Amino acid sequence: MTAFILVAGAHTGGWIWREVAARLRESGAQVYPATLTGMGEQGHAATPETDLETHVRDLLRLIDQVDAAEVVMVGHCYGMYPVLGTADLRPERIARIVYMDAGMPRDGDQALTLLPEQALRERLLNGTDAGDGEWRVQPPSVEEWHRWGSVEGLSPIELARLANHAVAQPVRTLTQPLRLSGAVLELPATGVLCTANGSSIAMVEGLVGLGDPRFQVLTDPRVSFFELDTGHWPMLSRADEVAEVLIRAAAGQGHRVAASVSEQPSHLRPFLMDVPERPRERVGRVDLHLPDALPEDGSRWPAVVFVHGGPVHPDVGPTPRDWPAFIGYGRYVAGMGAVGVTLDHRLHDLADFERAAEDLAEAVDLVRADPRVDENRVALWCFSAGGLLSADWFAAPPPWLRCVAATYPVLAPLPNWGRVDSRFRPADTVRSAGRLPIVLTRVELERAEIAATVQDFVAAAKECDADVEIIDVPLGRHGFETTDHTEEAVHAVERAVRTVVGHLKR
Incomplete structure (x- = not known):
């Protein structure tokens, strides 16, 4: 018994x-x-x-x-x-x-x-x-x-x-x-x-x-x-x-989680597009993917800062800035004339969002201080749980921030994320974003608990008439850039990158 x-x-x-x-x-x-x-x-x-x-x-x-x-x-x-x-x-x-x-x-x-x-x-x-x-x-x-x-x-x-x-x-x-x-x-x-x-x-x-x-x-x-x-x-x-x-x-029943030792983890699979290599410079926790040459008119490059999700344990290797998806995005925008910035922020635990926000702010300051970068043309692009870090920027968007993008984002702390400070709620702060352009990429096969936060964000954005462009990925999954090499997924990435870089060049 x-x-x-x-x-x-x-x-x-x-x-x-x-x-x-x-x-x-x-x-x-x-x-x-x-x-x-x-x-x-x-x-x-x-x-x-x-x-x-x-x-x-x-x-x-x-x-x-x-x-x-x-x-x-x-x-x-x-x-x-x-x-x-x-x-x-x-x-x-x-x-x-x-x-x-x-x-x-x-x-x-x-x-x-x-x-x-x-x-x-x-x-x-x-x-x-x-x-x-x-x-x-x-x-x-x-x-x-x-x-x-x-x-x-x-x-x-x-x-x-x-x-x-x-x-x-x-x-x-x-x-x-x-x-x-x-x-x-x-x-x-x-x-x-x-x-x-x-x-x-x-x-x-x-x-x-x-x-x-x-x-x-x-x-x-x-x-x-x-x-x-x-x-x-x-x-x-x-x-x-x-x-x-x-x-x-x-009785010992239930679903078993496979160790997947023989299969490459999804986040380490190749980027869905074959993007040419670009010069890459590493400064502390920040990598700069650079265009071929400065514009002939003497102007400086705009920059896109890519913000990974998590939590990611500090012992996980390679770190996010070396994941194929972020390298792919960094090279892609560099090929379009903007600096692609990837970084390793310290979101190691659910209690670390404040520290990750500080790391992001420091990375942005570093990029804007680079003499090759136009300090007045910067975009942020957040992925997965990194979406919570967009809340601060919606709350008080600086004039040099030309766009915020979010791809399969988490846009509110999930119900069991009790240690996440209420400050990190983009659905609340988007009401202060004014006409800051927002580019939101959604995946059709998103996890229900995450999709609910996106729905709430979109509803809040509509109420305050925020400038949101939505790009949907049919049959796309969370992390689709390395798991779903479909024509629709490629088109979604191309459209998102063109839109973000377009806002930087206006």
Whole structure:
């Protein structure tokens, strides 16, 4: 017989699993919805000393009482921290760990990274209280729950239930680092990804394909995945499906992510066009792809700065400026008389957008200071998650910025990107862009969670009458320049480049 230990996320308790637990018991399983000290129905038991270790001890006591041949531990959001801490101490008792729309905490990580409010994260990180002398973090209001994750699929009644049953979270459960010996990493695992919250199997496979060493463990054959088409609280919005997925996960079922060792990663495949080589100069993190010669009239070259997405782990090689797509774009615009600028900004983690924005600003300053470049004719071209970096430039476009382009961009933080500052929301700042030309390239087969951010951006742009030209790529995919060598894809790149360079030469 299988026993499921269900551990809820921040501000909630065992009550949130009620419907899921009932369906699992109907299947013949033992089910233990855990309510941790100071959480849910045990909110009154919280003290200033309640910490992550307290919750680990809660689960150790529970697991030591369970009499079952197989124990599957399920963690949702914050619940993954005590689940992993417990499984690391009792690995011989655990048949599988299930990550229910949760991240992959590692040794030394703190759960405070889950908090959506940056100012509060910084206060807690600096050792101060949660505000007003509190040693607890108050739960969000009904209107604020969406900041903790997508509420897609929740009815107004279910959302009110979530808010009404929420309790304050003891601060030390968020600030005490998770301690792992590594034993838990040897256990079979299943990830349940909620697509409306910004996670998907396609996104996992993309991260693995980038060569990020943090995600290579996901190619282990003991690791499986399921998708649920709902938001961050599937136990409320899709209880039947959650129960079914947990039963299948316990049986070792689910999608496996291939290591793809014999196939070249998509981002390292050839550019869709054969572009002649151009002189290339490297200055720090910036590369300049140069035209053949300065104009005969004595004028200087305009420049296009290409901004890659991410996050890209610092150990990934080659780095983005050496990826075929960016080299191809850089050479292409150089052949049309503009400097193609590629750079490696330091978006290594979701918390790094501010640092990446600083790197981008420094690169732009470097390019504009080059005596061969016309400082009054510069364009920015953002790709994928680099699209969030366009927000600053829409908010206050300088007169020398002639155009902003975005190709298969992410134009708002995805619902589960809680650590991304609200400053990086192009759909909000486009209202300040005035008549700055915007060239947007969309792909038909975009991931749904990303396409939704583009739709919102286009709607906001229409409301403020922004100058947006949209180029669609039929049957194109995210990263189409190296995966979809079709006539339509070539035409889309040609049109986009002509349009951007055209704005520079006006």
